[in-house]
Amino acid sequence: MPRDNGEIGIPRRQPSGTDKARTTSAKPLTKLPGWMRLAVRMQMAFGMRLEESLRFRPGSADQGSFLALQASWCKGGRARAIPLVHDRQRHLLQEIHDAPGDRSQMAAGMTYKQARDAIENATWGAGIRNMHGHRHSYAQRRYQTLRGVPCPAAGGKTCENITGAERAAALSVSAASWAAKVRVRGQA
Structure with missing residues (x-):
């Protein structure tokens, strides 16, 4: 097994030179159902990936000063911690605690794939690109x-x-x- 892509002739990626940061204003968010709106807001506030925001369970993740994301929610199966550094994050986290209780952010009865497809379609329809x-x-x-x-x-x-x-x-x-x-x- 090669140690890196260079060993098999794949060159290192070069910087694109473009800023890929995106934010979403409040107006397009109003076009989304509540659970989707919270998932997108978590991505913005905590830097979560889509899967992390959908599988997020506030009761088990909220550790007071940080969020402990479970390995099963994260890319590569590696748990990670996100520090809570702003009052805005704490307020959003309280909204999340209040919304579905201690279940994931997906609508009840949905599989992850169904929720992912639904949020990708809805955000595209609301004009939200590149989450x-x-x-x-x-x-x-x-x-x-x-x-x-x-x-x-x-x-x-x-x-x-x-x-x-x-x-x-x-x-x-x-x-x-x-x-x-x-x-x-x-x-x-």
């Missing part, structure tokens, strides 16, 4: 919070020009989101 861009936006905000400067993908210093502390912040953000990318979303 994965919410993760990029979260990562950029987190980097800004940790370092006080924009990340490289948002116009900050490029990886070649950042200091050791800035590199550590980038790695901290990417490790928390389980994506080993120094360039912090938008420039893989």
Whole structure:
């Protein structure tokens, strides 16, 4: 088994040079049913992937100062923790606790595939494109919070020009989101 793609002739990906961060305003969200609206808002507030936001169970995940996402919800089957750093996150989490209780965010009786298909169709119909861009936006905000400067993908210093502390912040953000990318979303 090769150790990396280079061993089998697949070149490393080059940075796209474009900012992939996306946010969604309140207006398109109003076109979605409540459970879908909460799932999209969780993606924006916590940098969750779609599957994580749909399978999220607040009773087991909420640890007070952080969210503990179960391995079965996460890509690659690796559990991860998301720090709660803003009051907005805590308020959203309270809404989630109040909504379905301690079950997943999917509508009752739906399988994950049915819920995923439904939310992808509904968000597209509401004009919401590239929900994965919410993760990029979260990562950029987190980097800004940790370092006080924009990340490289948002116009900050490029990886070649950042200091050791800035590199550590980038790695901290990417490790928390389980994506080993120094360039912090938008420039893989």
